[in-house]
Amino acid sequence: MNKKASKIIGICVLPFLVFFIFFFLADGFGFHTIPIILSQSMIPTTLGLAMACVMPAGLMDFSPGARMIFGAIVGGVMGNSFGIIGFVLGSLIGAMVGSLAISLLYRYLKIPSMVVSLGVVLVMEALSDRFATLFTGGATVQIPAMISNLGNYPKNVLITLVACLIFFYMSYKTKLGCLINATGNDEAMLKNMGVNVESVKFKAFVLSGLFCFFAAMLQICYSGTVQALTNMSTMTMVFKPMMGVLIAMQLVKIYDNMPLMIFIGELVIQTVFNGFIAMGWTDNIQNIVLGVFLILVLGFSENTARIAEYRRKSNVRRAARAVV
DSSP states (O other): OOHHHHHHHHHHHHHHHHHHHHHHHOTTOSGGGHHHHHHHHHHHHHHHHHHHTTGGGTOOOOOHHHHHHHHHHHHHHHHHHHHHHHHHHHHHHHHHHHHHHHHHHHHHHOOOHHHHHHHHHHHHHHHHHHHHHHHHSSSEEEOOHHHHGGGSTTHHHHHHHHHHHHHHHHHHSSHHHHHHHHHHHOHHHHHHTTOOHHHHHHHHHHHHHHHHHHHHHHHHHHHSEEEOOOTTGGGGGGHHHHHHHHHHHHHTTTSOOHHHHHHHHHHHHHHHHHHHHHTTOOHHHHHHHHHHHHHHHHHHHHTHHHHHHHHHHHHHHHHHHHHO
8 A cells, every 4th residue: 555545545534533532422423423424514614615715825704604594495495486596696606706806995995804705704794684584584494305416415526526626726727726725825925926916816815715604505405595695693603614724624634535524523512412312411511512522623624833843853753862
């Protein structure tokens, strides 16, 4: 077995390892939960792909959840009027509206990405609530079973696979994908080379809308309904995808395949939280674990260079002592 294959197998074993830990710890956790875990991992994976379009460029975006909900509501309304074609087009239009808005605001107002994303969250949540109320008389949009069956398990896995393949092609086979990654690594160098970095970031935000579109379809198809959320409630939807992306950004150093690493990261996170539920842990305890885990992942990802330097110095000291 070559080194590359052993690395891939080692990473892929991680979700199975987590699964069997809870398999022995929790009585209600077994093989029957595998389809549930897989199905629940699809929406965070597609949202993670949306966030992975901008995070490697050094941008922080909390709006994918709001853009997803708006896309799901617009898709649901148009699907009820025009069928499957209306559902797909509506989801795409709704997701891209928010993406174009945050792209234009960030590029031309020169506001930090995190601040812009928070403003877009507030606006998209208000638009979602208004749009749903205008066409349905309430905050909830429901679609018929004929449409919701498009995104039910296992078809939601196939939709996510298509999204991952598109992401892989855009990230590894196009000039834009290379520039996005290069922007996060050394933005000053790209500017000195004559690259329009602001244009790259603009396109990264627009590209993220495509994956919000996939997430929007999966979101409303999961239960056949979607509810407009307000008071920045959609921000909670991005924490698990964000953790999955942060985990993936570390795993790609072992094997460079971002969509696969995002899927593995989300699968691990979803397995952990399903295991907590099987063990009877309350939502408050789960939120505490989520917060602590998010801080640890962020802390590790932001201090990778310092950790590597510490290890290097430790190895040098050990080598010096061995010589003496």
